[in-house]
Amino acid sequence: MHGPDISWYLVVSAILFSIGTAGVLLRRSPLIVLLSLEIMLNSANLALIAFARLHGGHDGQIFALAVMAVAASEVVVGLGLIVAIARKRLDLDVDRLRVLRG
């Protein structure tokens, strides 16, 4: 059983990362920005796992698990912020949210 080379995984990971970047830069809704950030984190995970497979060591996979945990925490805080912003009856628009003071 021999599948594609590691370089193919890396190319998919690079394309996914730039899709995520485009999403973060293009969209105004903070929800979609968070979703695009998830895409970027997952493409980095794919690269980590591909390199772990290339070198035959587990360290990349451990790192990918840590990235998953950090991403979960980031989603909790991000969604909490979005809900708090919505409760203040502000616009959910990253171009208009310029003032940090609550």
Added chain:
Amino acid sequence: MGNVLVWAIWILAAGGCLVSGLAVITFTNPFYSALALIGNLGSLAVLFLLASAEFLAAAQVLVYAGAVMVMFLFVIAYLGDRSPGSLAGGPSWISLAAIVAAAALLIEVVVVIGLKAGDGLADEATVERAFGSPEEIGRLFLTDHLLAFEITSIVLLIAAVGGVVLGTRSRAEDEEELARARA
């Protein structure tokens, strides 16, 4: 024969990954975007399996496609149609610049991969069957990477506390609401 099958599954998973990724950033309805992201995470899990990361594929489906995306869908349902669906506001050259920046990033990464690691990527290490199994990952987490494991738990705890602090209503907010209702 097995070779062809592996390639076919890989191409399906990679294609699904890229198409659903594009769908996430192009759908105007955030609910559809979140559903597309679930497809994206699912096909990524298949790619993880093909790179012999069994435990991570399972964790991806459980943690991401399960828990995290359910939370996303709840928040989207809670907000209703209050979040703007359209693309970036402002002049169209901002959108153009965003796409150019993303494309430049992609070209840079691909060129660097090709230049620095072009040949070395072909010869993978041979791995035994237990590579990436829960047993191996768990053993490493409790021996070599114990500190990372403990720090991860603290990060999750802090995030949970932060979520509660952000989510609870303050008393001033309640009184303001009450005054508004009376007026």
